Amino acid sequence: MKNSAEKPSSIVVAAFPALGRYVSKGGWLCFLAGFVGALFLGWYVFPKLLYSSQPQPFNFSHKVHLEEADDPEDVESCLNCHAFRDDGTFVGIPRLDKCKECHEDPESPLGDSDDEATFLTNYMAEKKEVPWLSYSRQPDCVYFSHAAHVKMGEIECKTCHGPHGGSEVLPLYRENRISGYPIGIWGERISGLKTNTWDRMKMDDCAECHTEKGHEENNACFVCHK
Amino acid sequence: MDSKLLPEGVERCSFGMFILWMLPWLAILAWGGLAAVLCLVKGLNQTNMSNVFAFALWIVFDLGVIALGAGAFFSGFLTYVVGKKELKNIINAAVIIGFICYSGATAMLGIDIGQPIRGWFIFWHANIHSMLVEVSFCITCYLGVLIVEFVPIILENRKLDQIKELHIFGHNLHHIMGVIAASGTFLSFFHQGSLGGMFGVMYGRPFAARDGFYIWPWTFFLFVLSAIASGPCFTIICTKLTELLTRKKLVPDNAIQLLAKVSGWLLSLYMVLKIADTLVWIYDIAPRAGFKFMDFYREGPYGVWMVAAELFVCGIIPAIMLMTPKIRENQGMLVTACLLNCTGIILNRFVFIIVTLAIPVMPFDRFLSYLPTWQEWAIGFAVIAYGFIVFSLSYRYLPVFPKERELNPIAG
Amino acid sequence: MGVTRRNFVKFAIGGVAGLHLTPLPYKLMDDIAIWTQNWPWVPVPPEGEFLSVKSVCGLCPGGCGIQVRKVDERAVKIEGRTDYPVNPGGICPSGMGGLQLLYDRDLRHTGPMKRVGPRGSGDFMEITWDEAIKTVAERIASLRKNAKTEALVSVDGNSKGSTLSLMIERLTKAAGSPNYVRMPSLEDTYEMGNLLMMGNNGPMAYDLENSDYVLSFGSGLLEGWGGPGRIMNAWAVLREKASKGGATVVQIESRASNTASKSDKWIAARPGTDAALALGIAHVIIRDNLYDQQFVSNYTSGFEKFKTMVLGQYSPEKIVDITGVGKEAIKAMADGFARAKAPVAIYGKGKGTLNGSLFEFMSVQALNALKGNINKPGGIIISDPLPLATLPAISPDGVAERGILTPRFDQAGTNKYPFAVSLINNLIDVINHSDKSPVDTLLVFSANPAFTLPDSGEVNRALKKIPFIVSFSPFRDETSFMADLVLPDHSYLEKTDDIVRPNGLQYQLYGLTRPVVKPVYNTRSAGDTIINIAKAVDTKTASSFPWKDYESVLKIRAKGLFDSGGGLVRYKGAEPAWKWKTASDGPDYKSFGDMWKKIKTDGLWYRKLMPSAIDSGIFKTASNRFEFFISQLELAVKDYPTAAPGGNRLKELGITVEGDAAFMPHYEGNHHHDEQLPLTMAPYEMVNLASGWAPSPPFAYKTIFDDQLLGSDSFAIINPGTASEFRIKQGDYIIIQSKACAVKARASLSHGAMPGVVYMPLGFGHTAYDEFIREKGVNPNLLIPPGKDPLSGHPVWWTTPVKIMKG
């Protein structure tokens, strides 16, 4: 370790004697240690520190619920539960009433898993809404009309939310300790780079899509802010 | 006890004396600090600003000190770009004063905005059509320039100068000072103008609104001119004050006289244009918006006397005094003229800020006046105290006045 | 190598360089930006399903239709209903801010309370409902046991004829007390005047929407008179007509109120001289033969005497002196009124939350009779009360029977006040003039007498003397602060209650509020509480309340609407309900069950405007005619014995004129003149400041100008001329002193004020409620000394002699 560290410095000292005073005593090594340490900190430690994680109340399998659907990623399949109300507003995560429609049916075979049992005893029986943690919760200043995007824009759910109709396990919910946003807004990658449309949900991503689709008028502030 | 830090070959008061001198300023600074904390923690309800007086005392202070701080860029311009060698004897002082004014103003602006931590949105989400963006960009950039200009002066401190690397660095910085001064001039020119532009473009406020050239209302040019006309005067005042307090002659007369002369001519040019501008305003802009000149002065303490004071007492009179060699060579008259000039500029900024906002535009609205709270005064005075502290420290520990040793040889 | 400073610097430089090649700086910057945009202390309203619930506003007797926008269980906004006939879409500022009155914990009693602090302090301790009801019931039971039932007094601020009112009266009577006392209202004056002149105390309305000449004697049309929702809409209708040259509104009022400013003509008559002005106008109409001779000869009696009096005593020259109104103006009003197709002369004082002057009203009513515009489009409409079913009679036991027959404390209906039904000011007098309060237990419903009654200093003195006060107010008002026990009612957004014919509405309408949200606090509907109390007193009292709950009482009464046939329970808005119809509508429901269900969801049953014809017997006087010369009054004077032998009956009734004039509408003159108190204080009301029982929502304080309220000071409006006599400048502090009291306010100089008059807004000066309302300004009621309106016996509150000085 010591040898290899001193090697480059000795070359430099040989070439430029005046540098000797500065390069001695492993000066480069210190610099390098700082440099590499910072890279490690920024790319590995920082994301770990930045996000806290919380468990969901119990696991939910989209796959099980979409077993009968032809295409679990199809908009219509999603809309069965993540529905629109009559006034065009979007339900988001379904409420207990929605779950009731099937789970209260005495004829359907229920109670297969522990999670389902949790649901039935802790929430259904108690008439308590499930405190789901939303993976795509936007801050209060954001207005988002699902109707405009899904009904008029004919955009698929997965374009923003990613394909998860076939998922059996809910991903771990992680929240930014500073901003309080779920991790999905910035994206899983700490670099902020994205490969899929659903990797990030920042304002720039909204604007990018609007622009791409030729709807720059929808980049007007009040369209998405309230 | 700090004798090792003092510049060589000059006389300074004892350390105890110096501390004694600093104490009141530090006290004021602490008072201002308390006010600042209150404003930052509890919000701007600590002030008497309101939806009517959106801008108030702090902005007057800001605009005032920035205009007076123009001595730095203009002296720099004259020294490094035009090549007036005699000004090298005063340029350090000018730079320090400029630095004090700009850093003080920036700090004050930081408290003045409602969400200070979001202040950087000005840069990140800039609306380039806003004069205030131009101001913010130029002020911060120019503050950077001033720091670059200030650093070599700091590095000349006896102790710091002994470190070889810093000595060389300081020396190298000196070499690029011409370019720095030039870009500083460019930046400063724009923000002095934009500060004027800020008010000139308030077309909804006929009291402040002006027509102009391209995107710049006439106030843009008037503010530049008034700043460079008064900035050197402020430098002179500060120097004279230092000389008075230290009972020493610090700057050769030729430097002072040159600045005073330039100031005088610029001020007279400014007065010609300002009077023309006022006439156009009275006879064209105001009537177009439905106002007669006297409508603006119907109510309240801000009367026509302000116009007279600004144009004649603090405008034409100092201009004549500064232009006349006989008068400006008299020390008392010189200082009086400089003081009048600076007062005029502050009055001008006050009128553009406070009076503009006090006068209602809607005919069924009413006139309001405003008095600052102690928090506002405290922060204002803290900036002044800060100025005294920085300048005192600089004078004590840095060779601010290159000719000091020559002019005040120490016996023995 | 060791940790040297140099090495550490190098390490740091390396670290900084490295960090800039990681996302850390810009990610942190982004997160911090977001952090500064979402401060945790800024509330984030939860999202949810939007719902809209229809109901009726219950803040005033105006009965506007409202729809409440909800997000899940939270009510977030009150809006006016376009499918409600009273107020097509608009509501008043108080109604708009109603949610603050629902949710603000510090404005409401959050559960049954027992007083723990001194009276007025507002220190209460929450108790259980059972305990609260038991306490009241035991109190009543003990009065019954000791045969002192008349010492139970209830004060009721609900509008007359409402089911809750009936229940309160019923409880009082069933327990054995005659002392059911109502809060004064302009309706009382209308009722008394109409009973005297027409023998009909049925609801009266002014058909403003169909009128083309509105001669308003002091009615605060735009200050909240009648139902503000309806009147403001009527105003828009009148303005629309006026823009085509088809309608004129003349406002007679000493101050440039909103109504005066906005009307076509403002006539500034001295306060308290409306009767003289009306009779002066009558003089011109009769002199110039402009009256409806057919109506006068066919349907009126006593005209000749009236004519003689008016022509003899009310010449315009004289009126000019009394009122300060010019002769030309009087002539112009007479012409305008008499020559209009559908004119109406309306009488009022401000909002009408307090009584008016009986003879003034009758003088104005005489104008309407001269023009014969009774039950004609655009005139005054006298109609039958709503056909609600009556409740079965109570069955008092011996104790109650004895109690009911004891004389009322307020002497209403006695020889001294033969036409009054209820006189709360007398009750206050009686208490204050007795060593020991004759009232043992006071029940207060929907009223805040400690604040809203004139001479409120005396009212508070009386309240302090009463041993036990029970408040049923949902609000932490001044009177409830005096109470020993609070059994809070629901707010109007939490309960089912009826609004029986909103004030001043021409057509028949029954409104029903519904619980828009689940009760926010531990409150109970006052109707249910009454039933529960009655059941807890004893079985005899309970037998008068055989119902399960209040809603079933409402339903029983509503059955009467069904039985009357016709009526509509849905309003489409295509045709306004005030359009005159010749044939009856509806019904648009199948059965009573269907009707009740629809009323419960849509909150209304109504019939379009279809008044009875003039010759269908609406005049029920002795002569079966409209009486200019009031025979009933003559009877009351001549046939009733005087109180003291040899006394003067007229004087006893408060009438100062003599001869025939005493039995006709006349001007009583100004008896208040006092050298020491040279100015007159006239209270005024504002539509955006509640001066009645329910408080103003805090939102409404945004609408108050800062020359009306600034900080904790309210302003008295003074004419600049008058002010200069006292060297008072805008904003100066002044002391206003009357016989009753002296108060401090600030001066607001306005040319809209009559010289010599000081105007003070009603509704400021609360000492209860919360920081939004408390300690703001001064209550002019404090200044008003006791005074009685001739004949009616109601308080005189509209003029008070005062003096002012710089304070």
Next chain:
Amino acid sequence: MLPFCFEWVWNVDHIIFFGLLYTALTIVATCVVIAAIKTVMQVFGFTRQRHF
């Protein structure tokens, strides 16, 4: 604001404003960097300083 920000518009106003701004910044920064590099060079003996 940098050109890859979503609010950036490629129009004359932006180009002139930011063009001038970034030019000024670049000049100042370059000068300081040059001075720093020169210092390093002189201290480390790569070049000889003129007046030292």
Next chain:
Amino acid sequence: MKKEHDQGKYKYGMVIDLDKCTGCGTCMVACAAENNVSVRPDESDKQRSISWMQVYKADNGKEFPEAETVYFPRPCMHCEQDGRGGHAPSCVSVCVATATTLDKNTGIVSQIYTRCIGCRYCQAACPYKARYFNWWDAYFPVDKGLERYLSPEVSPRMRGVIEKCSFCHHRLMRARTKAYADGRRKIKENEYITACAEACPAQAITFGDLNNPKHKVAQLIKSKNAFRILERLNTKPKVYYLSSRDWVRKIADNPVDEFSPISG
């Protein structure tokens, strides 16, 4: 490609009939309730209280009994221009952080609270005093329960930012969302009106698309009684007023000589 949104250029505007306006203040309350405007214990501090819709009082300057009062309800004027022909109102062109913009599709001037840094330059630039600064945090004390009436359609503001009338923009979004859900591209005229227009008990306020010649607002502004406040400044407000009284029309602008708007 199919256009997802209606691209029609709307120009929403308002006409306030001052003959009908009774000065009751319902518009102010409706506005504050609709838009989660903070109510402070002392609302008489008019220089610092917030009221997007502010009713101004003016009189004809005559003496008793000729004195008359008029009320000017003043929302944000949503100006089209800055007064010198610039195609953005002066508040927009001065905003440092692009927190307020003029949406060319609706004519509505937006204000984004999370973007605003609170420099208050826009306040100084607005001659109508339509912009309000949050000198305090919104007043919703813990346990008072008032936060329960807050609407989720408008985000509550933090202290230190500017807010102003948005022409109830969220109601436009509400109407659009409803239309999209019904498969309609355009909203119907009556689906979007502001809270103040809806609440006015005297129906003095009419709101709609000024670009639609068939709409009532477009017809009303042609009336000889129609005018705007401070028309001479040439800021082209989209809020019009109607009054049959000469003195009212006169005091809406500063009265030098005859009326002749400066060209723009």
